[in-house]
Amino acid sequence: xxxxxxxxxxxxxxxxxxxxxxxxxxxxxxxxxxxxxxxxxxxxxxxxxxxxxxxxxxxxxxxxxxxxxxxxxxxxxxxxxxxxxxxxxxxxxxxxxxxxxxxxxxxxxxxxxxxxxxxxxxxxxxxxxxxxxx
Amino acid sequence: xxxxxxxxxxxxxxxxxxxxxxxxxxxxxxxxxxxxxxxxxxxxxxxxxxxxxxxxxxxxxxxxxxxxxxxxxxxxxxxxxxxxxxxxxxxxxxxxxxxxxxxxxxxxxxxxxxxxxxxxxxxxxxxxxxxxxxxxxxxxxxxxxxxxxxxxxxxxxxxxxxxxxxxxxxxxxxxxxxxxxxxxxxxxxxxxxxxxxxxxxxxxxxxxxxxxxxxxxxxxxxxxxxxxxxxxxxxxxxxxxxxxxxxxxxxxx
Amino acid sequence: xxxxxxxxxxxxxxxxxxxxxxxxxxxxxxxxxxxxxxxxxxxxxxxxxxxxxxxxxxxxxxxxxxxxxxxxxxxxxxxxxxxxxxxxxxxxxxxxxxxxxxxxxxxxxxxxxxxxxxxxxxxxxxxxxxxxxxxxxxxxxxxxxxxxxxxxxxxxxxxxxxxxxxxxxxxxxxxxxxxxxxxxxxxxxxxxxxxxxxxxxxxxxxxxxxxxxxxxxxxxxxxxxxxxxxxxxxxxxxxxxxxxxxxxxxxxxxxxxxxxxxxxxxxxxxxxxxxxxxxxxxxxxxxxxxxxxxxxxxxxxxxxxxxxxxxxxxxxxxxxxxxxxxxxxxxxxxxxxxxxxxxxxxxxxxxxxxxxxxxxxxxxxxxxxxxxxxxxxxxxxxxxxxxxxxxxxxxxxxxxxxxxxxxxxxxxxxxxxxxxxxxxxxxxxxxxxxxxxxxxxxxxxxxxxxxxxxxxxxxxxxxxxxxxxxxxxxxxxxxxxxxxxxxxxxxxxxxxxxxxxxxxxxxxxxxxxxxxxxxxxxxxxxxxxxxxxxxxxxxxxxxxxxxxxxxxxxxxxxxxxxxxxxxxxxxxxxxxxxxxxxxxx
Numbered sequence: 009x010x011x012x013x014x015x016x017x018x019x020x021x022x023x024x025x026x027x028x029x030x031x032x033x034x035x036x037x038x039x040x041x042x043x044x045x046x047x048x049x050x051x052x053x054x055x056x057x058x059x060x061x062x063x064x065x066x067x068x069x070x071x072x073x074x075x076x077x078x079x080x081x082x083x084x085x086x087x088x089x090x091x092x093x094x095x096x097x098x099x100x101x102x103x104x105x106x107x108x109x110x111x112x113x114x115x116x117x118x119x120x121x122x123x124x125x126x127x128x129x130x131x132x133x134x135x136x137x138x139x140x141x142x
Numbered sequence: 143x144x145x146x147x148x149x150x151x152x153x154x155x156x157x158x159x160x161x162x163x164x165x166x167x168x169x170x171x172x173x174x175x176x177x178x179x180x181x182x183x184x185x186x187x188x189x190x191x192x193x194x195x196x197x198x199x200x201x202x203x204x205x206x207x208x209x210x211x212x213x214x215x216x217x218x219x220x221x222x223x224x225x226x227x228x229x230x231x232x233x234x235x236x237x238x239x240x241x242x243x244x245x246x247x248x249x250x251x252x253x254x255x256x257x258x259x260x261x262x263x264x265x266x267x268x269x270x271x272x273x274x275x276x277x278x279x280x281x282x283x284x285x286x287x288x289x290x291x292x293x294x295x296x297x298x299x300x301x302x303x304x305x306x307x308x309x310x311x312x313x314x315x316x317x318x319x320x321x322x323x324x325x326x327x328x329x330x331x332x333x334x335x336x337x338x339x340x341x342x343x344x345x346x347x348x349x350x351x352x353x354x355x356x357x358x359x360x361x362x363x364x365x366x367x368x369x370x371x372x373x374x375x376x377x378x379x380x381x382x383x384x385x386x387x388x389x390x391x392x393x394x395x
Numbered sequence: 396x397x398x399x400x401x402x403x404x405x406x407x408x409x410x411x412x413x414x415x416x417x418x419x420x421x422x423x424x425x426x427x428x429x430x431x432x433x434x435x436x437x438x439x440x441x442x443x444x445x446x447x448x449x450x451x452x453x454x455x456x457x458x459x460x461x462x463x464x465x466x467x468x469x470x471x472x473x474x475x476x477x478x479x480x481x482x483x484x485x486x487x488x489x490x491x492x493x494x495x496x497x498x499x500x501x502x503x504x505x506x507x508x509x510x511x512x513x514x515x516x517x518x519x520x521x522x523x524x525x526x527x528x529x530x531x532x533x534x535x536x537x538x539x540x541x542x543x544x545x546x547x548x549x550x551x552x553x554x555x556x557x558x559x560x561x562x563x564x565x566x567x568x569x570x571x572x573x574x575x576x577x578x579x580x581x582x583x584x585x586x587x588x589x590x591x592x593x594x595x596x597x598x599x600x601x602x603x604x605x606x607x608x609x610x611x612x613x614x615x616x617x618x619x620x621x622x623x624x625x626x627x628x629x630x631x632x633x634x635x636x637x638x639x640x641x642x643x644x645x646x647x648x649x650x651x652x653x654x655x656x657x658x659x660x661x662x663x664x665x666x667x668x669x670x671x672x673x674x675x676x677x678x679x680x681x682x683x684x685x686x687x688x689x690x691x692x693x694x695x696x697x698x699x700x701x702x703x704x705x706x707x708x709x710x711x712x713x714x715x716x717x718x719x720x721x722x723x724x725x726x727x728x729x730x731x732x733x734x735x736x737x738x739x740x741x742x743x744x745x746x747x748x749x750x751x752x753x754x755x756x757x758x759x760x761x762x763x764x765x766x767x768x769x770x771x772x773x774x775x776x777x778x779x780x781x782x783x784x785x786x787x788x789x790x791x792x793x794x795x796x797x798x799x800x801x802x803x804x805x806x807x808x809x810x811x812x813x814x815x816x817x818x819x820x821x822x823x824x825x826x827x828x829x830x831x832x833x834x835x836x837x838x839x840x841x842x843x844x845x846x847x848x849x850x851x852x853x854x855x856x857x858x859x860x861x862x863x864x865x866x867x868x869x870x871x872x873x874x875x876x877x878x879x880x881x882x883x884x885x886x887x888x889x890x891x892x893x894x895x896x897x898x899x900x901x902x903x904x905x906x907x908x909x910x911x912x913x914x915x916x917x918x919x920x921x922x923x924x925x926x927x928x929x930x931x932x933x934x935x936x937x938x939x940x941x942x943x944x945x946x947x948x949x950x951x952x953x954x955x956x957x958x959x960x961x962x963x964x965x966x967x968x969x970x971x972x973x974x975x976x977x978x979x980x
Contacts, residue, residue, distance in 0.1 A: 013573060013575070014162055014163045014573065014574065014892070014893040014894050015162060015246070015572060015573050015894055016162035017162070017244035017245060017252045018160055018167060018168055018244060018245040019244050020242060020244065020245065021310075022241075022242065022307065022310030022311055027307055027310065027311065030218070030307075031218065031219075031358070033356070033357070033358050033361060034307055034356065034358070037354075037356045037357070037358075041354075101355065101357060101370075103371075104355075104357070104368065104370050104371035104374050105371070105375065105377075105378060106378075107371060107375070109285070109288060109289060111285050112284050112285045112288050113288075114288065114292075161892055161894065162894050163892045163893065163894060164892065180634060180734070180735075180736075182734075191846075191897075192846035193846065196844075196845065196846075196889040196890060196898045196901075197889055197892075197898060198897075199895045199897045201434075201438075202602055203434065203438050203440065203601035203602045203603045204438075204440065204442065204443050204601040204602075205601065205602070205637070206443060206635075206637050206638070206730055207729075207730065207733070208442050208529055208726075209434075209437070209438045209440070209442050209601060210437060210438060211434065211438045225733065246572055246895050247894045247895040248895075250895050252572075253435065257435070257549070260537075260540070261540045264540075264541070265537040265540065266495065266537045267494070267495055267496035267538075269494075272494075273494055275487050275490050275491060275494075278490065279490060279493045279494075279499075279507050280493065281504070281505030281506065282501055282505050283501060283504075283505045284500075284501050284502075284503065287498060287500070287501055290498070291498055294530065295526070296533075297442070297529070298435075298533075324537070331496060333496065
């Protein structure tokens with residue numbers, strides 16, 4: 009009941025450099041975001057492949073040989089793992105961005121997520137078939 | 143229905159205390175509180191205030207998960223104190239005021255910023271044409287009601303702001319999950335025609351484009367409002383708006 | 396002290412306060428409106444109302460039916476002119492809320508849906524799942540945000556009304572965050588501060604329901620009316636008192652004793668209706684007072700279910716099925732699981748009657764005006780006498796709208812005719828109010844603890860002024876409350892800092908509750924009959940010759956209130972027999 013103003017709200021700062029260690033879900037979020045780098049790396053490799061192809065057969069075969077180096081194989085295995093992680097995590101949150109309501113019913117998230125996986129598998133099969141692998 | 147739900151247990155609470163008149167900065171204080179097995183954290187806090195330390199400040203009212211007063215961090219997770227049960231914790235339970243908000247005192251946060259943001263998104267029906275009472279109700283089918291009902295369940299408890307790192311990192315510039323969700327609730331309402339006005343606020347850098355889809359807001363929401371979903375829908379709709387405007391301007395929205 | 400000048404000050408920002416504020420803002424965009432509440436508007440207890448709001452809207456219904464249900468339900472203690480006004484305004488107000496965006500449940504054709512409710516002969520309860528009050532409150536709050544002339548003072552605790560020249564001209568309030576006192580100078584004051592059921596140990600009410608508005612008006616000279624009528628809701632969770640809405644029974648839930656027998660048929664509410672096919676105004680859809688009292692009798696006869704939290708009966712909703720429970724009663728399911736660990740889809744829920752609502756309150760006329768010029772009241776804190784001796788479920792959510800709106804118009808009319816006040820006299824009163832609080836701060840002694848006094852108060856209220864009452868018990872309770880009010884003068888404040896001092900607020904709230912509790916206990920002691928929610932074991936019959944009257948409690952300092960009586964307004968429905976048997980239909 010004093011006349012003086014006693015308020016002094018204490019401001020809670022969130023560290024810009026270490027915030028994602030605060031909660032496991034922040035770490036998971038960072039993992040989802042960081043793994044997109046490997047998708048990007050794949051894309052770059054594909055561009056390099058196109059460049060080499062345009063330069064002639066010898067260059068392209070040199071590129072293919074480089075892909076078979078142990079370092080390249082290790083990179084591809086790691087990148088595949090991270091890319092799959094990135095894909096799975098995004099597919100699992102996709103229903104939030106694309107909820108589907110039919111009449112009064114809102115479809116369960118799992119339906120939308122499964123639809124993504126189905127499209128993914130079908131597209132992969134089409135490409136593999138087209139490429140003559142299967 | 144018998145004994146063991148009422149059995150007593152001693153719960154150790156570590157509570158963040160801050161009184162601007164006597165503390166230079168927040169500090170933790172330990173209390174040992176005799177609880178019943180069925181109690182929620184709010185019951186423990188009330189016992190503490192009545193019997194151990196009347197100076198502890200916290201907000202509460204309904205004790206039934208609907209007034210939204212008692213949001214706080216419990217072991218680092220934003221929770222309603224009336225929806226967090228002592229039986230679900232082991233060891234010392236750490237209780238702090240909601241993250242990212244300034245601390246007024248003890249477990250009481252300053253809510254001014256949140257209140258301003260609610261107002262900013264125009265969370266009220268803006269109909270194309272006002273009806274008189276005599277004209278009766280706007281017709282709205284159960285399916286049309288379902289389109290927005292989930293987003294109308296927000297109790298304004300602010301847990302999603304305490305969970306959202308973007309809100310903390312932008313030093314509260316981000317309009318944030320609950321307020322944008324509320325805008326989306328009205329945008330989705332078949333009786334409403336105010337989306338353009340709300341887009342000016344929410345389809346902005348401080349609005350939905352500050353969201354990076356961490357998804358923490360939906361994880362912690364005690365009412366399953368799913369703000370993350372609302373925000374992503376707003377992003378998609380805003381993107382469609384942009385394309386229509388810039389590449390297909392002959393198409394009417 | 397900072398003085399804030401305003402045209403109309405509203406104390407309380409729940410349903411009634413918000414409705415009043417919006418009505419004022421719409422009526423005159425230049426009017427200065429101060430909306431003062433000890434909590435943020437969304438925290439107000441309106442949010443906890445679950446079932447719905449009654450308004451005649453369907454072709455099979457009529458105003459006459461709503462009138463008779465309400466007056467009979469209130470055991471003829473309702474003022475019938477007020478009820479008539481109320482039922483005619485009800486559908487308009489509910490329609491207005493629809494236009495403001497309230498998510499009412501709908502029929503397939505898009506029209507508003509209604510559900511059955513206790514004591515109502517026709518389905519007329521508008522509802523938004525089992526969160527009707529929540530949606531009404533948030534719709535009103537959000538709607539209010541578009542009016543720049545509603546100036547909100549969130550988390551300001553009103554302490555005293557300022558009365559000069561025989562009229563109310565403002566109030567003092569503590570800004571909770573700073574601990575600073577503010578003087579609101581107002582042309583008129585509307586109190587919409589809610590009920591006071593926290594004076595009982597086992598209640599459905601939020602912590603904020605401490606009767607501050609009632610007590611403030613009472614201390615300023617406005618009488619409290621019919622305070623002895625305290626509603627027990629039949630279905631509270633036995634441990635926390637959390638409300639399970641009447642809609643549980645409206646949707647078809649039934650009450651069973653320990654033998655699985657639907658005992659309501661033994662208490663004038665039979666014969667038994669088929670399971671899952673509730674019939675209006677009989678059995679489980681009888682009025683709250685009758686149903687609660689039947690449970691009490693069943694417990695006396697030893698046919699109750701023993702639980703760790705005392706004697707209960709079962710509420711069985713299993714036959715409704717998971718889909719219907721999820722669709723119509725999702726919140727009920729949620730809280731039963733949270734607080735009791737019982738899932739109504741698979742198990743019966745133990746319940747017991749719990750204090751829920753105060754029919755009594757600040758006496759107002761049909762225009763929401765109190766006898767103190769310049770002071771208006773609406774909502775649970777007021778008693779305009781539409782609820783009589785027992786409120787029907789789903790009338791209160793409408794009452795806050797109808798009379799919140801009415802209070803606004805009455806206050807506006809008053810403000811336009813009232814002359815300017817004596818500013819010096821008002822400022823002096825505000826200073827005196829502040830000095831009173833300062834004294835509490837500066838006092839070093841103080842033997843009584845807030846929690847201790849509160850416990851003694853709630854215990855004696857339950858013992859003496861509970862669901863069944865006797866002269867002896869009431870006298871004991873009256874004496875105890877008088878003693879507690881004296882001891883309250885020596886209450887200890889442990890926290891003497893300014894910022895967000897909840898110790899101080901608890902002390903003030905305890906003072907409000909004690910004042911209201913005394914009005915309840917003394918009113919009950921003096922009413923030597925049984926009517927509606929006021930049941931005396933020693934006077935078990937209704938006595939219209941002596942008590943077809945409202946009790947009026949006048950504040951009398953530390954002495955018990957002076958009780959006076961006032962005639963009930965009867966227009967078309969002479970007192971009759973309340974019949975909730977289903978056979979005659």
